């Protein structure tokens with residue numbers, strides 16, 4: 001997967017793209033990252049990329065010209081193939097694991113990281129294919145949001161995670177939150193690992209994990225259950241928990 005990142009602060013990405021799974025993915029040739037400082041595309045001799053808002057008010061607005069020119073330059077190299085062009089934006093669609101899975105199927109993603117008060121509206125309306133928010137809060141710029149998205153997408157690409165890690169049972173991938181994990185020792189300062197995990201009975205362990213996963217979701221994120229296809233056994237567990245609350 002090719003990932004282009006348009007940013008005024010390319011140095012912010014060095015640590016994240018050069019560490020852990022994202023670094024491994026690029027070393028294995030599965031993902032390649034290209035940082036583009038769109039200030040270099042400014043047609044202004046002072047290389048400014050922002051200007052005062054029409055109508056007055058606080059803050060500066062990113063001008064359309066450097067961003068359009070930077071994206072058009074990228075597209076020239078694409079032989080007509082259209083990448084997804086993602087604008088990081090607190091007013092966009094809220095990012096989810098489903099969206100990460102959707103983007104992971106693409107061959108080429110372009111991220112546009114805003115800064116200042118916001119973007120000229122023509123960038124939003126005429127250049128991008130997706131507007132994504134990473135949550136209901138306001139960041140200083142789109143860089144952290146792009147890093148969050150890139151990390152969650154790249155770890156889903158085939159061959160990126162080793163056998164010892166799997167995105168399949170991760171929270172949200174299954175539609176539920178993941179079950180709790182324990183490792184050695186079996187007794188840490190009197191806090192014991194549930195007996196079932198030490199039993200060696202794989203069927204019982206699977207059932208315990210399924211039940212824990214459902215219970216976690218029921219207590220922490222009941223909203224996820226609205227779209228989750230519950231089995232009859234799971235419905236019975238939920239009924240039991242509902243009744244014990246009364």
Ligand SMILES: C[S@@+](CC[C@H](N)C(=O)[O-])C[C@H]1O[C@@H](n2cnc3c(N)ncnc32)[C@H](O)[C@@H]1O
Nearest residue numbers: 088089090114117133134138139140141142145
């Ligand atoms: C200070 S914010 C601008 C917020 C804008 N004035 C508004 O109220 O919608 C600057 C930039 O940070 C990025 N940003 C801020 N919050 C974000 C969020 N929750 N998700 C994604 N990007 C965000 C966007 O790129 C945005 O253009």
